[in-house]
Amino acid sequence: MTPFRRGVADGLPFVVIIVPFAMMFGVLATEAGLPLDQVMAFSTIVIAGASQFTALQLMDAGAPGVIVVASALAVNLRMAMYSAALVPHLGRAPLLQRMGLAYLLVDQTYALAAATYEGRTTWTTADRVRYFCGTALPVFPCWVGSTWLGAALGARIPDAWPLDFALPLAFLALTGPMLRSPAHVAAAFVSVAGALALAWVPWNAGLLIAALAAMATGAEVERRARAA
């Protein structure tokens, strides 16, 4: 199978997760009073679910515009870490390609790429770029299409459906297969403990502090395991 097709095949199952998640955004944004063109602009220009929900929530609560943008951006700062983590694999691609890949960098494409590249050391940079584009192909149209569907159906979706839990389930499902070694488990544990303990820190900065501590923990456990 070509790297591109493998990417499409690996990305396709995420449709199950993205449909309810994007619909939820469409429903909530419409209910909050955003017109359809702005709802769709959010999902095509920003394409970052968790931050879109954050922006929506803050606007609904009447926060100043600057706070809305800053808080939503803080939620997305984790993607800088993803960007750095992909440098060893994709850094040699031409600048124009990297500019395109950056647009397609979301939790799902990152998780798939990071897991797959580690096991495929014979892939060229071009192969890796093709794989990445492949994973994005099912994910992005589905995200945009389901946002529209949610906006169109709007209030017709029963309130009892726990669509709010699509986001946690999607991210938890990404996490499970990542727990491959004691170092990964230790990092995840520090991440959870840190994020809960620092939940009071404004601007979502608690998560970033917890994430840095967790990365240091994983790296240190790995180093000791190798030295032993």
Added chain:
Amino acid sequence: MTGYPVWAIIGALGLGTYLIRFSFLGLIGDRPLPAWVLRHLRYTGVAVLPGLVAPLVLWPDATGGQPDPVRLAAAGATLAVGVWRRDVVQAVLAGAAVLALGGWLTA
């Protein structure tokens, strides 16, 4: 929602998010990273996602921040199946099934 320069907010958020995604990939390019940096970067996923999810699982907005047994069970099922089967979709389906079943039982 009226009174907000919504287009400006979408534009600023979109541009800022793009620059965050482009940051390292765009600026470092093919310069080699030191081994200790690479060792840290290997844990990016497990360092970010569990912390992002933990408060949403324990204190869901939908229940006013109160822990909810059905959501906790669904989260546990998703994680357990993900670790056991090493498969994202089976994990999500397990979690969705528990969520649906729990919602039906407690309705």
